Amino acid sequence: MLYFILRRFGVMLLTALALTFIVFYLTNLPPNLEKLAKSEASARMTDEDVASWIEKNGYATPVLRRYGEWLGVMPGWTMLQEDGTTRGRCIAVGSDPAAAPRFCGLVQGTWGKSTVFKEPVQKILGRGLSQTAWLMLAVMLVMVPTSLLLGVLSGMREGSKLDRVLSTIAIASTATPEYVSGVILVALFASATAGLSPILADWGWISGKTLFQGTATSAMDDITFWNFALPVATIALYGIGYIARMTRASMTEVMTQQYIRTARLKGVAFRDVILRHALRNALIAPFTVIMLQFPWLLNGVVIVETLFNYKGFGWTLVQAAGNNDIELLLGCSVVAVLVVLVTQLMSDIGYVFLNPRIRLS
Amino acid sequence: MGEKLSWGMILLSMAQQFLPVWIALVATYLLSIRYKRRLGLYGKLFDSPVGMIGFGIVMFWVFTAIFADLIITHDPLGQLSGLKNAVPGSALKAPKEGDYLHYLLGGDHLARDVFSRMVMGARRVLAIAPAATAFAFMVGVTLGLPAGYFGGKLDTTLSFFANLVLAFPVILLFYLLVTPEIRVTGIPTYLAAVLFIFPVIFFCTLFNSRFFTNPPKRNLYVGVTLLIGLWAYSGLAFNADPLGVWSMDPNLLNVFVSVVFVNSPTVFRIVRGIVMDLKARDYVAAGQTRGEGPWYIMLWEILPNARGPLIVDFCLRIGYTTILLGTLGFFGLGVSPESPDWGSTIDDGRKLLSIFPHPALAPALALMSLVLGLNLLADGLREESLKD
Numbered sequence: 003m004l005y006f007i008l009r010r011f012g013v014m015l016l017t018a019l020a021l022t023f024i025v026f027y028l029t030n031l032p033p034n035l036e037k038l039a040k041s042e043a044s045a046r047m048t049d050e051d052v053a054s055w056i057e058k059n060g061y062a063t064p065v066l067r068r069y070g071e072w073l074g075v076m077p078g079w080t081m082l083q084e085d086g087t088t089r090g091r092c093i094a095v096g097s098d099p100a101a102a103p104r105f106c107g108l109v110q111g112t113w114g115k116s117t118v119f120k121e122p123v124q125k126i127l128g129r130g131l132s133q134t135a136w137l138m139l140a141v142m143l144v145m146v147p148t149s150l151l152l153g154v155l156s157g158m159r160e161g162s163k164l165d166r167v168l169s170t171i172a173i174a175s176t177a178t179p180e181y182v183s184g185v186i187l188v189a190l191f192a193s194a195t196a197g198l199s200p201i202l203a204d205w206g207w208i209s210g211k212t213l214f215q216g217t218a219t220s221a222m223d224d225i226t227f228w229n230f231a232l233p234v235a236t237i238a239l240y241g242i243g244y245i246a247r248m249t250r251a252s253m254t255e256v257m258t259q260q261y262i263r264t265a266r267l268k269g270v271a272f273r274d275v276i277l278r279h280a281l282r283n284a285l286i287a288p289f290t291v292i293m294l295q296f297p298w299l300l301n302g303v304v305i306v307e308t309l310f311n312y313k314g315f316g317w318t319l320v321q322a323a324g325n326n327d328i329e330l331l332l333g334c335s336v337v338a339v340l341v342v343l344v345t346q347l348m349s350d351i352g353y354v355f356l357n358p359r360i361r362l363s
Numbered sequence: 364m365g366e367k368l369s370w371g372m373i374l375l376s377m378a379q380q381f382l383p384v385w386i387a388l389v390a391t392y393l394l395s396i397r398y399k400r401r402l403g404l405y406g407k408l409f410d411s412p413v414g415m416i417g418f419g420i421v422m423f424w425v426f427t428a429i430f431a432d433l434i435i436t437h438d439p440l441g442q443l444s445g446l447k448n449a450v451p452g453s454a455l456k457a458p459k460e461g462d463y464l465h466y467l468l469g470g471d472h473l474a475r476d477v478f479s480r481m482v483m484g485a486r487r488v489l490a491i492a493p494a495a496t497a498f499a500f501m502v503g504v505t506l507g508l509p510a511g512y513f514g515g516k517l518d519t520t521l522s523f524f525a526n527l528v529l530a531f532p533v534i535l536l537f538y539l540l541v542t543p544e545i546r547v548t549g550i551p552t553y554l555a556a557v558l559f560i561f562p563v564i565f566f567c568t569l570f571n572s573r574f575f576t577n578p579p580k581r582n583l584y585v586g587v588t589l590l591i592g593l594w595a596y597s598g599l600a601f602n603a604d605p606l607g608v609w610s611m612d613p614n615l616l617n618v619f620v621s622v623v624f625v626n627s628p629t630v631f632r633i634v635r636g637i638v639m640d641l642k643a644r645d646y647v648a649a650g651q652t653r654g655e656g657p658w659y660i661m662l663w664e665i666l667p668n669a670r671g672p673l674i675v676d677f678c679l680r681i682g683y684t685t686i687l688l689g690t691l692g693f694f695g696l697g698v699s700p701e702s703p704d705w706g707s708t709i710d711d712g713r714k715l716l717s718i719f720p721h722p723a724l725a726p727a728l729a730l731m732s733l734v735l736g737l738n739l740l741a742d743g744l745r746e747e748s749l750k751d
Binding site for chain 2: 013016017020021024025028029031032033034037173174176177178179181182185186188189192193194195196197212216297300301304305308309319320323324331334335338339342343346
């Protein structure tokens with residue numbers, strides 16, 4: 003078991019290094035650096051000016067070396083300037099060069115500074131992630147019980163009318179990506195001119211103009227059902243169908259097992275068979291699926307936060323990518339890659355614990 | 364100046380505009396149901412109501428894409444004054460001779476006809492999504508077969524790379540790969556050079572493994588494949604076709620390559636899994652005893668037996684690719700800003716969503732129905748292929 007975890011951990015580390023290097027390479031391509039130079043210094047720079055700016059700010063060294071510096075395993079660059087002062091990656095402007103640390107990178111906790119928000123990357127990411135955590139929590143609370151219930155109900159009697167109806171709902175939900183369901187939900191519930199809101203307002207059932215709010219900006223300070231329901235529903239809707247289908251497949255398989263038949267023949271009530279015998283075994287497979295949904299949710303979060311203007315992690319990623327904010331984008335991708343890899347590891351290990359039939363040695 | 368249309372009239376006029384599609388659909392269904400016993404898996408599809416509905420929706424959009432020029436009522440890029448954000452059914456302010464008199468689904472924020480843009484969008488989406496999926500399948504199959512069949516170091520290496528791509532958050536990858544800057548560096552071209560060679564390799568190996576005992580025939584098939592394949596390859600990947608028949612807009616190439624790149628590892632994993640399952644079968648052992656080569660066994664014994672799950676996944680994956688293309692458009696990374704493809708149109712429309720929902724709603728519903736159709740079709744195919 004320990005060997006298994008260690009090996010998985012090793013592969014994970016290797017993947018993380020490879021992925022961050024790819025992101026680093028792609029964000030530090032020459033055209034991106036040129037753009038950075040122009041946005042940081044002046045938009046009307048000549049090509050020589052750009053080259054010298056890149057040289058002066060330590061971007062001219064080979065990409066592997068720069069990756070090492072960013073990671074914190076290679077000493078940061080230093081440069082003696084014409085006026086006698088030393089500039090360097092780890093030397094803050096106006097501080098004593100001798101007192102500056104030799105290494106400053108990801109490992110040392112220096113994630114760099116965002117060029118768009120003019121703030122340290124960690125601070126922005128921390129703020130964004132805490133906002134997104136609330137969104138994720140709400141999504142999980144809605145998505146997991148709903149999808150498991152749908153899956154168990156439709157898998158319990160395969161081919162029944164209930165199964166047909168619920169399966170069709172599940173298919174329809176997987177066919178609706180977030181940017182489609184978001185648009186439909188807003189048009190239906192949060193538009194003052196179309197959908198249900200004008201009708202309900204006419205009848206006097208709702209006090210405001212719309213049933214729900216079309217933006218979640220106010221939810222950043224104060225989460226209410228009114229401003230948070232639509233974003234959460236949008237993300238959850240896409241995931242529900244997938245998890246429900248997996249649960250259904252797993253449930254139908256369990257229902258054909260001998261021990262279920264034995265329990266039925268013993269005279270145990272159908273409800274007790276489901277609750278006591280089938281459910282536990284049927285929920286092993288969906289567990290893995292739910293864990294692996296996190297990376298997918300990341301996609302949903304980016305789309306929904308952009309659509310509803312909720313300034314969390316996904317919104318930050320879009321801002322960083324759209325504005326060529328290299329350090330912030332690198333920080334975002336570190337977080338994203340970690341989320342993906344850690345959930346993969348957790349789902350693997352959790353699967354082994356949950357399923358006693360898997361022996362590792 | 365004409366009158367504003369009511370919703371009933373709008374629906375009726377739209378149904379009338381879709382007339383060529385209805386005719387084509389009815390013809391397809393009549394012919395298919397008439398000859399369904401002779402059509403193999405395709406014919407069996409018409410035994411399953413779910414599959415039939417799914418197929419109907421998919422074919423509706425396919426025919427819409429084909430007949431788009433007959434269906435549209437206005438130029439999808441043309442802007443008419445006074446129809447900015449016009450509600451569905453609005454009449455033209457100053458119709459010229461021969462103009463269609465209404466904006467059936469209203470106008471968008473640049474006063475373009477939402478209906479025509481939606482119809483033209485179908486053409487954009489259906490030109491890219493199936494082709495990109497097919498390329499992803501070529502890559503996935505060509506690499507997945509040997510990985511599953513031989514196993515060992517090859518499998519470990521390929522699987523590591525596949526997992527690497529799969530661990531990438533898709534949106535981040537798109538943001539990194541689909542930018543105007545990246546075209547300067549030539550990375551899309553390199554990616555295309557690697558990804559587009561796989562169909563050529565696939566078909567060459569396919570014919571070579573089958574006909575290598577019969578050199579004249581082998582030389583003919585492989586020669587023709589190489590000729591056409593490399594011709595298309597030079598044009599599509601490097602835009603260097605000497606005759607100028609094959610070419611791809613650099614922007615489109617960028618989008619296309621990224622979508623293929625994201626999809627192929629999943630196909631690889633599926634093919635690898637199926638091959639690992641099938642290679643333990645008796646007919647594979649029999650082939651090995653007869654002295655058949657590994658590539659013949661993979662391509663002519665295992666692959667045909669794996670077609671059921673692969674066809675089902677192909678349908679699902681076209682849907683997923685459509686969603687991916689929409690995502691790209693939604694983030695403004697699409698083919699071109701003017702393009703009527705559904706993702707970009709949704710992106711355009713979302714800014715005024717709570718006041719004028721119709722410009723975003725029409726493409727959103729279109730995209731949803733196409734993906735739903737593909738999912739239902741895949742479900743029907745799965746059910747019918749399991750019945751054998």
